[in-house]
Each structure stands twice: as structure tokens, then as C-alpha cells.
Amino acid sequence: SQQGEEDPQALSIQEGENATMNCSYKTSINNLQWYRQNSGRGLVHLILIRSNEREKHSGRLRVTLDTSKKSSSLLITASRAADTASYFCATGNQAGTALIFGKGTTLSVSS
Amino acid sequence: DTAVSQTPKYLVTQMGNDKSIKCEQNLGHDTMYWYKQDSKKFLKIMFSYNNKELIINETVPNRFSPKSPDKAHLNLHINSLELGDSAVYFCASSQALARGYTFGSGTRLTVV
Numbered sequence: 738s739q740q741g742e743e744d745p746q747a748l749s750i751q752e753g754e755n756a757t758m759n760c761s762y763k764t765s766i767n768n769l770q771w772y773r774q775n776s777g778r779g780l781v782h783l784i785l786i787r788s789n790e791r792e793k794h795s796g797r798l799r800v801t802l803d804t805s806k807k808s809s810s811l812l813i814t815a816s817r818a819a820d821t822a823s824y825f826c827a828t829g830n831q832a833g834t835a836l837i838f839g840k841g842t843t844l845s846v847s848s
Numbered sequence: 849d850t851a852v853s854q855t856p857k858y859l860v861t862q863m864g865n866d867k868s869i870k871c872e873q874n875l876g877h878d879t880m881y882w883y884k885q886d887s888k889k890f891l892k893i894m895f896s897y898n899n900k901e902l903i904i905n906e907t908v909p910n911r912f913s914p915k916s917p918d919k920a921h922l923n924l925h926i927n928s929l930e931l932g933d934s935a936v937y938f939c940a941s942s943q944a945l946a947r948g949y950t951f952g953s954g955t956r957l958t959v960v
Binding site: 767768770772774775778779780781782785813825829830833834835836837838840841843 | 881883889891893896903904910923937938940945946947948949950951952953954
């Protein structure tokens with residue numbers, strides 16, 4: 738079954754607004770990763786947060802992790818049209834040999 | 849210098865044909881993967897190789913056969929293509945799971 742589930746499935750905002758996406762997972766993790774996929778392209782690694790971290794920042798990205806709730810959130814501040822993409826969370830499978838991806842959140846930022 | 853390159857980018861073929869997709873990485877990573885992304889953007893792991901050794905072989909029809917001639921290459925051969933094989937296939941590589949993946953740009957396979 739799916740390890741990560743993103744919420745919402747789709748999000749539409751205006752440029753300059755903040756975008757928040759959530760991810761829930763089922764089993765214990767060592768880390769959780771977020772990826773971006775632009776239309777027609779491969780996924781790009783954005784940020785990784787370890788299980789002993791609660792919050793991490795990278796530029797306009799802020800990721801939080803709550804291991805007690807088995808959930809993570811990705812916040813993109815001051816969104817730009819170029820942030821339009823699908824965003825996926827990923828965690829390791831039980832054997833630790835591959836990443837399992839959620840279904841993704843499709844973000845549309847209009848100018 | 850593309851880090852993970854896949855060829856071809858687009859592949860349109862008839863049912864019953866056999867086709868191959870090639871993947872090469874120049875990052876020196878030990879592990880390579882094949883994922884299938886369906887029309888709803890759901891990504892499913894198919895295979896994983898670590899230094900030419902098969903690590904993961906998910907529930908994938910026998911018509912799919914990966915081949916890794918060396919740790920920089922992981923090819924995917926598909927026999928007797930079916931309509932349901934239409935999807936985007938992604939190759940990825942990593943040095944360690946905790947460092948994340950580098951993905952190729954994908955191969956869009958359309959079976960008609």
C-alpha cells in the first residue's frame with residue numbers, strides 16, 4: 738500500500754501567496770524527502786528532513802515533520818509562477834532499498 | 849552534461865512489439881532504479897540494481913526485463929507490449945537512499 742499520501746491533490750493560488758502541502762505516511766522512517774516535478778520532466782530532489790528533525794529550511798521552502806502524527810508539510814513562501822509543478826513526498830521502503838512516493842500535490846500558481 | 853540520461857524520450861509502438869529503453873548515469877552512483885508513472889502521476893518502483901546486482905524486482909510482468917551491463921547503465925526491455933504498458937518510465941540513480949535520487953527526464957511510452 739502507499740507509504741506517503743499528499744494532501745490536497747490540487748492547489749491553485751496567486752503569485753505571492755504561500756502554498757502548503759501535507760504528507761502522511763504509515764510506517765516508521767529514517768527521513769522524508771520532497772521532490773518537485775515540472776510538466777514533462779523528471780522529479781527533482783528539493784529537501785530532506787531526518788526523523789530527529791522537526792523543521793528545516795531551504796530558501797523559500799520550509800519543511801516540518803511530526804513523527805508522532807506520521808506527517809510532514811511543505812510550505813512554499815511567496816509563490817511564483819515558476820513554482821507551478823507537482824510535489825511529491827517520499828520515504829524509504831521497509832527494506833531501506835528504494836523510495837516510495839506519494840500521489841503528489843499539483844500546485845498551480847497564477848500571475 | 850546530463851547526469852541521468854534516458855533514450856528515447858518518446859516511444860510510440862504497436863501492441864505485441866518488443867522495445868527497449870536505455871538509461872545511463874555519469875554520477876558514479878552505485879544504485880539505479882526504474883519507476884513507472886501512470887496517467888494519475890502515481891510512481892511505482894519496478895526494479896533496482898546495486899552495482900549490477902538486482903536488488904528489487906517488484907510485482908512486474910515477466911515481459912519486463914532489466915539489464916545492467918555495468919553500474920552506469922540500466923536498460924529496460926519490454927516484450928509483447930500491451931496497451932496497459934502505456935506510461936512514463938523514469939530511470940533514477942542514487943549513492944545512498946538518504947541522499948535522494950537523481951532522475952532522468954523520462955520516456956513516454958505509448959502503445960497503440
